[in-house]
Amino acid sequence: MxxxxxxxxxxxxxxxxxxxxxxxxxxxxxxxxxxxxxxxxxxxxxxxxxxxxxxxxxxxxxxxxxxxxxxxxxxxxxxxxxxxxxxxxxxxxxxxxxxxxxxxxxxxxxxxxxxxxxxxxxxxxxxxxxxxxxxxxxxxxxxxxxxxxxxxxxxxxxxxxxxxxxxxxxxxxxxxxxxxxxxxxxxxxxxxxxxxxxxxxxxxxxxxxxxxxxxxxxxxxxxxxxxxxxxxxxxxxxxxxxxxxxxxxxxxxYFLRDFSVASLEWVLGPILMLFGVIFGVLSWVNATSQGVAATAGTVMIAALPIVIGLNLFLSALNFDIANQPRTALHPKLPKAPDAP
The missing domain is CATH 3.90.550.10 (Spore Coat Polysaccharide Biosynthesis Protein SpsA; Chain A)
Structure with a gap:
């Protein structure tokens, strides 16, 4: 045939x-x-x-x-x-x-x-x-x-x-x-x-x-x-x-289907890191232009959000890695009308 x-x-x-x-x-x-x-x-x-x-x-x-x-x-x-x-x-x-x-x-x-x-x-x-x-x-x-x-x-x-x-x-x-x-x-x-x-x-x-x-x-x-x-x-x-x-x-x-602590971490982590980087760069430029050293407080305001934000981001990432589907979906689905 x-x-x-x-x-x-x-x-x-x-x-x-x-x-x-x-x-x-x-x-x-x-x-x-x-x-x-x-x-x-x-x-x-x-x-x-x-x-x-x-x-x-x-x-x-x-x-x-x-x-x-x-x-x-x-x-x-x-x-x-x-x-x-x-x-x-x-x-x-x-x-x-x-x-x-x-x-x-x-x-x-x-x-x-x-x-x-x-x-x-x-x-x-x-x-x-x-x-x-x-x-x-x-x-x-x-x-x-x-x-x-x-x-x-x-x-x-x-x-x-x-x-x-x-x-x-x-x-x-x-x-x-x-x-x-x-x-x-x-x-x-x-x-x-x-x-x-x-x-x-x-x-x-x-x-x-x-x-x-x-x-x-x-x-x-x-x-x-x-x-x-x-x-x-x-x-x-x-x-x-x-x-x-x-x-x-x-x-x-993390936002449409579900909402959890990881959802907040996905948002707050990058925001805090971005704030710390931008504030740190602007403070460094300002201190350099004036010929003075940045104060300890200025350094902390820049560094602390970066550290906290990085930890939040890593925590969200760790949750995402652990959140793998483990039970097959197709046995739970209804069979098509002509399916055996």
């Missing part, structure tokens, strides 16, 4: 409850490697969606022409929309077809499909809502990673801890992930990023839902495949998105 075909705009109607686990594979110039990826998808997967994201090399046509696995469905974007958009197209189709757990892997051969059972097991057991890969867990995997990627991923991991609130996870840009479909139903999918910031935005949205996220260790696999991203063009969008997500998360979790 040959793979089925469809378009992103013309999604097929739901096929009932037969599909339990689905795999979504965004494709862009993956003709050389996609066959090996598809052949390695284990039997526990019920449906495989290959999304041709406006591929110049016609990856979708290649899959339709060469693949014989009846689980494969090819979806298409007429124009390149980005990895996030392709993933969302696959998610929507998988949800329409009744998938309960949806795994996303890339088509470039860097993610071992035989590890899929590891990613879905915590979700099946009700221990997680979302699982993602972590290439930093094993030293051998880190040594295999190119130096540029190692440094970049380490920096992004630190930024993501602030912006998402998931302080226990690492390697946030890892695209090997699995999610329970009920979480996607709670998300504003139209607001998720369509580009390479998709994983970053996904973690932020999961954080606002207080979903449980679990890291799954796996080895790095690097061949001679070429990245389509230009690092110099990514710096500002990444910094901007992480900063925006951090402030939105703090407002939502």
């Amino acid at each position: 040959a793979p089925k075909s469809g378009t992103a705009q013309d999604i097929n109607s739901a096929k009932g409850n037969a599909d339990k686990i689905a795999v979504v594979i965004p494709c862009y110039r993956e003709t050389r490697l996609i066959a090996d990826v598809l052949s390695a998808v284990p039997a526990c997967v019920d449906q495989i969606y290959c999304i041709d994201d406006g591929c110049p090399d016609k990856t979708g046509e290649y899959v339709e022409r060469t693949a014989t696995d009846p689980r494969i469905t090819v979806l298409r974007h007429e124009d390149n929309q980005g990895v996030g958009a392709a993933t969302l197209t696959g998610y929507r189709q998988a949800m329409a077809d009744g998938a309960r757990i949806i795994v996303k892997i890339d088509g470039d051969g860097q993610m071992d499909p035989t590890l899929i059972p590891r990613f879905i097991e915590p979700i099946q057991l009700g221990l997680a809502d979302y699982t993602k890969g972590n290439r930093f867990f094993q030293p051998d995997s880190v040594r295999a990673m190119p130096a540029g990627r190692l440094i970049g991923n380490a920096v992004l991991s630190f930024l993501n801890k602030f912006s998402s609130g998931y302080w226990h996870i690492f390697d946030p840009t890892n695209g090997y992930c699995a999610i329970h479909s009920s979480l996607l139903q709670l998300m504003p999918m139209e607001k998720l990023d369509r580009s390479y910031l998709f994983e970053t935005e996904m973690l932020y949205r999961l954080g606002t839902l207080r979903a449980v996220v679990v890291d799954i260790p796996h080895m790095s696999i690097y061949g001679d495949e070429q990245s389509h991203l230009v690092p110099s063009r990514m710096i500002w969008p990444l910094l901007s998105r992480h900063t925006s997500n951090f402030f939105r998360r703090i407002f939502y979790n």
Whole structure:
């Protein structure tokens, strides 16, 4: 039986409850490697969606022409929309077809499909809502990673801890992930990023839902495949998105959804530190211009707010780190009317 075909705009109607686990594979110039990826998808997967994201090399046509696995469905974007958009197209189709757990892997051969059972097991057991890969867990995997990627991923991991609130996870840009479909139903999918910031935005949205996220260790696999991203063009969008997500998360979790001592610490800490710094600088400039030494009282007025503010900020940060969701959300959610 040959793979089925469809378009992103013309999604097929739901096929009932037969599909339990689905795999979504965004494709862009993956003709050389996609066959090996598809052949390695284990039997526990019920449906495989290959999304041709406006591929110049016609990856979708290649899959339709060469693949014989009846689980494969090819979806298409007429124009390149980005990895996030392709993933969302696959998610929507998988949800329409009744998938309960949806795994996303890339088509470039860097993610071992035989590890899929590891990613879905915590979700099946009700221990997680979302699982993602972590290439930093094993030293051998880190040594295999190119130096540029190692440094970049380490920096992004630190930024993501602030912006998402998931302080226990690492390697946030890892695209090997699995999610329970009920979480996607709670998300504003139209607001998720369509580009390479998709994983970053996904973690932020999961954080606002207080979903449980679990890291799954796996080895790095690097061949001679070429990245389509230009690092110099990514710096500002990444910094901007992480900063925006951090402030939105703090407002939502500590002021809109809840209010506690930590809420006051998030406000008073930075205000006191800022006051101390500004007062200290102005006092130093004034004393220097007059050629006199600052008095002990002036120094204390500048230093004390900084010390108190720093302690309040660290206390709020410590509360945030300890305030991790620990109970999976999806077992508590009502099942969709057509869910098994």
